[in-house]
Amino acid sequence: MQKFNFLFFLLISSLFSREIYKEIRLVIEDGNTIEVLQSEHLGIDHFHINDDWIQFVIPSQKIIELEQKSLDFSIVHEDIESYYASRLDNTYEARDFELGSMGGYYTFAEIEEQLDKLFLEYPTIIAEKVSLGLTLEGRDIWMVKVSDNPELDENEPEVLYTGLHHSREPMSYMNLFYFIHWLGENYNVDPEATALVNGREMYFIPAINPDGLVYNQQIAPNGGGMQRKNMRDSCLGTPTGVDLNRNYSYMWGYDNQGSSPDGCNETYRGTLPFSEPETQVVKSFVESRDFKIALNYHSYSNLLIYPFGYDPDIPVPDEDFEIFVEYGEIMTQYNGYLLGTGIETVGYTVNGEACDWMYGEKDIFAYTPEIGSFNDGFWPATNRIIPLAEENLFPNKFVAWSVGSHYNLDFSIESGDYLQGQIYSTELSISNAGLSSSTGPISLYIDSEYDFINFDIPTIELDEIPARSTIDLGDIFSFQITASAPSGTMAEINLRLIDENGFEYIEVLQLIIGASVDLITYDFENDSDWTIGTMDDDANAGIWEVGIPQATYFENNQAQPGSDISEDGQKCFITGAATSPGSVGFDDVDGGKTTLLSPSFDLSDHDEVLVSYWRWYTNNVGDNPGTDHFYVDVTNDNGDNWFSLEYTNQSQAEWIKKQFFLSDLGLDISNNPIQFRFIAEDIFNTGDSGTGGSIIEAAIDDFRIITFESSIDNCENLGDLNYDGILNILDIVSLVSCIVDANCGTNSFACVADLNSDLGYNVLDVVLLVNLILN
Secondary structure (H helix, E strand, O other), rough: HHHHHHHHHHHHHHHHHOEEEEEEEEEEEOOHHHHHHHOOOOOOOOOEEOOEEEEEEEOOOOHHHHHHHHOOOOEEEEHHHHHHHOOOOOOOOOOOOOOEEEOEEEEEEHHHHHHHHHHHHHHOOOOOOEEEOOOOOOOOOEEEOOOOOOOOOOOOOOEEEEEOOOOOOOHHOOOOOOOOHHHHHHOOOOOOHOOOOOOHHEEHHHHHHHHHHHHHHHHHHOOOOOOOOOOOOOOOOOOOOHHHHOOOOOOOOOOOOEEEEEOOOOOOOOOOOOHHHHHHHHHHHHHHHHHEHHHHEEEEOOOEEEEOOOOOOOOHHHHHHHHHHHHHHHHHHOOOEEEEOOHHHOOOOOOOOOHHHHHHHHOOOOEEOOOOOOOOOOOOOOOHHHHHHOOOOOHHHHHHOOOOOOOEEEEEEEOOOOOOOOOOEEEEEEEEOOOOOHHHEEEEEEEEEOOEEEEEEEEEEEOOOOOOOOEEHHHEEEEEEOOOOOOOOOEEEEEEOOOOOEEEEEEEEEEEEEEEEEEOOOOOOOOOOOOEOOOOOOOOOOEEEEEOOOEEOOOOEEOOOOOOOOOOOOOOOEEOOOHHHOOOOOOOOOOOEEEEOOOOOOOOOOOOOEEEEEEEEEEOOOOOOOOOOOEEHHHHHHHOOOOEEEHHHHHHHHEEEEEHHHHHHHHHOOOOEEEEEEEEEEEOOOOOOOOOOOOEEEEEEEEEEEEEOOOHHHHHHHOOOOOOOOOOOOHHHHHHHHHOOOOOOOOHHHHHHHOOOOOOOOOOHHHHHHHHOOO
């Protein structure tokens, strides 16, 4: 009897004790390893893979199955839940965003509390939480709406954000709360937040799987719980439950690799499509609205996944594929997430999945963002919560824009010197990249803060621009540079589009007035007298060198350029190009900084010079995208003091032209030589995962120092102030303007306007000009 009681106690204990999850590294035997693991129902959910091994988390009971199949593996973490918990800190104080009591993550009660707080703090734009229905265990699945009239159902484009299909992925809802707080805090403060709230209806379901979350709270109160599924009694042991993200009807049960019929498997799909009350709630709500885009958040792997996931050989139609890719590439341009279908990203198929259902049956452009790197895992360290939420702020804003009208301006002007008295035309086209047509008039304004730039037509108004269409306005805007415009001036032309919600889209054209003269040029095709390295450089790879760039890519994101920018030639200065075999991580900047120094230049004969160069800089892929910097400095005292020309962490996988007037820095070039330095760095910052920064690549090409023509070069144009080849009353008007304008004639037009050569502008010059005209 005692033996029976003991066995009964062990059975009951096993039913209610938490499952131990281990992280293992398994040796890859052949190219079919992942398919074998799936077909054996070992429940792989996210993994890290290289040529020799695959690393993933599985329940401890599955270890026996690995051993029975004689698979070669080692254990990385005996208890991954304890490992995650060791990185979580309830005393960590975050800036301007309230963290939760579960290692920084919200408990389910705190999710409800936060929704109530948001409503109380921003009642004019955030609705009171609404229960869409109940879970298996009777908990509410809450929804909150953000809009300018949140209690009204307006005719505005709608977007959906969801989190916590899987209860061990709390970043999925922390990210959403961060976005909602951003909208509330910035409404009527930030123009973009204000326009989004006024013109969109944004719906949030932060926690689709509250039951699983509460169970994780019970087994791991400080965070780290590894329950994935809901709490359906599907298994005599663990892990019990139905994988809600395999329970949707589209291609439900398509095969036993993309989902499992085994109730003890992590991807158990349930007995029928929508067998679970949680997915039924989502289904009913989606069918009651008109969502155009949905983001169904998960973690982890730094991915952005779009349909279809059930079969790698079945793509979406071409027109929709273009939209999925176009929007996806924009959303991942800053966070560096890998874009693709499930088989292209996570490496395995899924069926009965939410995004496949939303797109396949409801025509919603649905994506699955997988937040966090492999190092972050399911429960990122507390100090990673805000950085991970911040890197998804742009995608969250972008999809809200894209469900309505969303404009792109292509505004350009012919290249070259921009001379006084000349008329120039621009080229303009406007694209509505959004999924909805504009709902009201669109206003265009062109202006400049400089009064020597005059516009023929400063304002126009447009009617509707259909969704996904472009209108070409050609040279509708033109301008003239007046004769009195000073040479060597960097001027800006501003084009503003104001949409139906009052939001401004702004494009700025930069032009430099006057005829330029190259003082110094380098295209780096031949041996250069530039210097690589300084005493305090500490990078151990990716050192500056002259070479022919070879394009490198990391998960479809380009890191290194594939060509230089010169019209003639192939070479440029680049960080590790010549020795790189095309592998993105082989010779990028690692371990510190690398410096490129120009020669010293004597510019003492010139009052003003312009420095111009083209540069390439990427840092948006790898463990810690966007945390490192590229900077350019100049010195006029042999390096005792350096003045910054630019300092950026913005990754741009394209050649960018930069130009600066040294006088804008207040730099004296009359006595001492000038020298420049270009620095790319890979630095470990507090809070970084792994060993340091991301993949860092930089390049420099076509370096120029430019001055502008003096007046003596224009003496054959004496009196022709508007450069139209004719002396007439218009030149007299321009000369009078020069006399009134104290700055007129200080540069290249002295001999044109100073007719009596007295180094000034007065009535005597007007008299002489009148005589020239009469004669």
